[in-house]
Amino acid sequence: MEACVFDLDGVLVDSEPVWEEVRRAFVAEHGGTWQDDTQSRLMGMSTAEWASYLHELGVRLPPDEIARQVVDRMAERYRAHLPLMKGAPEAVRRLGDHFTLGLASSSPRRLIDVVLESSDLHDCFDATVSTEEVDRGKPAPDGYLKVARLLGVDPDECVAVEDSSNGLRSADAAGMRVVAVLHPRYPPAPDALVLAWRIVERLDALTPELLDG
Template identity: 80%
Template sequence: MEACVFDLDGVLVDSEPVWEEVRRAFVAAHGGTWQPDTQSRLMGMSTGEWAAYLHELGVELPPDEIARGVIDQMTAHYREGVPLMKGAPETVRRLAGRFTLGLASSSPRALIDVALDASELRACFTATVSTEEVARGKPAPDGYLEAARRLGVAPEGCVAVEDSSNGLRSADAAGMRVIAVPHPRYPPAPDALALAWQVVPDLTSLTPELLER
C-alpha cells in the first residue's frame, strides 16, 4: 500500500445532511419535486450531473444556474463552520505522517478548498481531485483514477476510504482496495458494501496498522 485516497462528503465532512437540506429547499423553491430516492441518487454525482438531474426534477432554471445557486448556499454554510466527521482531523494527520494521501471528491473545487482550509487539513493531501475535473462522476472510476495519476501511484497501490454506494463502486472500479465507513443516516446498499475490503464504524478505527495489512 503506497497511498490512501479519501472521499470528502460523508467521510471527512458530515456534509450530506447539509447537501440534502440545501438541494431539497432549492428544488422546492424553483418548481421541482423531490423524489424518495433523490438523495441516494445524488450522492457521488459530479456537479454537472446533479445539476442536470435537479433540472429533470422540474427545477425551472438551466443546469448551470442550478449549480451556481446550490454551491453558493453550500459555501455560505461552510463559511459558518465545516461539520467534520468524528475523528476526521486526527485520523488524517495521523495517516499523513505515514502515507501519501489523496482526495477524490464529488464536491466542486470551490467547496473542497473551503472545507480543507477551514479544517486546516490542506497540507496533509498531496493531490486532490474534484469530479468536475474528470469526464464522469461516481460510480465511474474517473475521479479515483485521476487521483492515483496525480499521486504517481498505481490504483492497485491505493486504499480508498468511502461511505456511499456510488463511492464504493467508483473506488472498486478503479482497482483500489476499499475501506467503507458507512454514514449512519445514509448507509450504502448491501451490494456496494460487499465490495469493501474492510468496514469500520468510524474514522477513529482507521489506523496505520489497518492500512499496512
C-alpha cells in the first residue's frame, strides 16, 4: 500500500450525532418532516444532495439556502467544541509516518478546513477532497478517485478508512481496500460491511502493520 485515505465524519470526528441534531432541528423549524430512515440516507451525501433531500422533506427554502444555513450552524458547533473521535490525531500521525495520506469527505470544504485547522492535522494530508468538488457524492467513487489522482497513486495502492455504508461502497467502487471502523451508534448495513477488507472497533487498532498485512 502506498497511501491511506481517511473519511472524516464518523472516522476522525464524531460528527454524525451533531449533523443529525442540527439537520433534524432545521427540518422541524422549517416545516419539514424527518423520516425514520432520514439519517441513514443522508450519510455520505454531498452538500447539494442532502440539501435537495431536506427540501424534498418539506423544508420551505431553496436547497442552496438550506445548505448555507445548516453549514453555518455546523461551523458554529465545531468552533464551540470539536468532537474528535478518541485516538483520531494519534492514528493520523501514526499512519502518516508510513503512508502518504489523503482525505475524502462528504463534508463541505468549509467544515473540512475548520476540522483540520482546529485539530492541527492540516499538514498531515497531501490531498483533501470534498464531494462538493466532484460530480457525485458517496456511494459513487468520485471523491476517492479524485484523491488518488491528486496523490499520484493508483486506487488499488490505497487503503480507505470508512465507517458508513455509503462510504464503504464508495471506496470499494473506487477499487481501494477498505478498513471499516465501527461506529457504535451508526453501524453500517450488513451488505456494505461485507465489502470491508479489515474491520476494527477502535482507531488505536489502526496500525501500519494492519494495513501492510
